[in-house]
Amino acid sequence: MAQTVGSGNTGEAVHADRSGSPSSAGRADLHTHTTHSDGALSPYELIRRAHGLGLAAVSITDHDNVAGLDDAIEWGKSLGIEVITGLELSVTLGDKDVHLLAYFIDHRNQDLLDYLTFFRRERLKRAERIVQKLNKINVPLTMDSVLEQAGVGSVGRPHIANALLDEGLIETYHQAFERYIGTGGPAFEKKYQLTPADAFRLITSAGGLSFLAHPGKYTNELELSTLIKNGLDGIEVIHPSHDEKLQEYYKGLVNQYFLLESGGSDFHGGKKNDDHTFGTYTIPMQIVEIMRSRLFT
Numbered sequence: 543m544a545q546t547v548g549s550g551n552t553g554e555a556v557h558a559d560r561s562g563s564p565s566s567a568g569r570a571d572l573h574t575h576t577t578h579s580d581g582a583l584s585p586y587e588l589i590r591r592a593h594g595l596g597l598a599a600v601s602i603t604d605h606d607n608v609a610g611l612d613d614a615i616e617w618g619k620s621l622g623i624e625v626i627t628g629l630e631l632s633v634t635l636g637d638k639d640v641h642l643l644a645y646f647i648d649h650r651n652q653d654l655l656d657y658l659t660f661f662r663r664e665r666l667k668r669a670e671r672i673v674q675k676l677n678k679i680n681v682p683l684t685m686d687s688v689l690e691q692a693g694v695g696s697v698g699r700p701h702i703a704n705a706l707l708d709e710g711l712i713e714t715y716h717q718a719f720e721r722y723i724g725t726g727g728p729a730f731e732k733k734y735q736l737t738p739a740d741a742f743r744l745i746t747s748a749g750g751l752s753f754l755a756h757p758g759k760y761t762n763e764l765e766l767s768t769l770i771k772n773g774l775d776g777i778e779v780i781h782p783s784h785d786e787k788l789q790e791y792y793k794g795l796v797n798q799y800f801l802l803e804s805g806g807s808d809f810h811g812g813k814k815n816d817d818h819t820f821g822t823y824t825i826p827m828q829i830v831e832i833m834r835s836r837l838f839t
């Protein structure tokens with residue numbers, strides 16, 4: 543089913559395609575994950591799949607990591623797909639863990655790279671604390687099996703869920719969150735607490751634009767105005783967790799606050815079973831061009 547998302551800033555109506563691959567030419571997916579965080583595909587495999595789906599542009603937005611971008615850019619060039627540099631950061635807003643997407647960053651910016659190394663180290667320490675908590679409640683998970691899942695990627699709860707599943711300690715991926723590692727669960731541990739203002743500073747100094755990722759049902763207007771005051775550039779309007787009503791709601795806020803809009807599948811692959819999302823949650827290239835033009839203002 544095709545849904546109308548007006549491109550607001552140009553006054554021209556464009557369409558968000560949620561109907562799958564055949565009409566994905568001239569379209570972009572700006573939210574994907576690779577083996578450099580909690581995704582199942584390497585940058586090469588991801589770009590090859592994007593090519594198969596006929597996408598014009600993709601952004602790789604690994605959590606706390608930009609290490610997959612050079613490979614992706616190179617493969618993108620050879621297959622005729624534009625790779626937009628990206629990154630997903632977690633910030634603390636009140637008592638919530640909110641995700642931000644950065645686009646068009648200089649992924650070689652040394653300050654950015656240093657911070658990302660620090661965030662990944664903090665993730666590793668947090669995974670160790672989670673494993674200790676699990677062991678204390680007689681769930682015999684080892685850190686080695688978590689690290690095996692993570693490979694070169696920044697360690698996250700999805701790796702812990704996969705490790706629990708592979709060790710036969712749970713029956714489904716979601717059980718990991720329901721029983722143990724979800725917010726408030728017996729083995730839950732917070733991530734390093736980054737403020738939105740610090741995250742925006744980091745993204746801006748690396749030349750990028752900041753977007754609120756998948757606000758879903760959980761971001762109210764007060765929280766949004768706090769983010770805007772601190773330097774938010776846009777909102778991810780198209781995302782699998784947004785139904786038509788939420789898309790319209792966030793599109794309305796984008797227009798009201800003169801923000802940019804973005805969208806993507808948040809594709810991870812593997813045990814997350816979200817293969818159907820890739821190439822389905824896309825935005826037209828016109829919207830990417832509007833984002834790009836903001837870089838020069």
Ligand code: AMP
Pocket residue numbers: 605632697698699700716719720724733
């Ligand atoms: P982390 O960045 O390590 O806190 O991991 C966050 C990721 O875990 C999210 O991006 C989701 O992919 C996944 N996640 C968080 N909560 C749940 C949940 N309740 N059920 C399934 N996956 C979840």
Ligand code: FE
Pocket residue numbers: 575580605700810
């Ligand atoms: Fe993820």
Ligand code: FE
Pocket residue numbers: 630641755756
């Ligand atoms: Fe996210």
Ligand code: ZN
Pocket residue numbers: 573575603630808
């Ligand atoms: Zn994501």
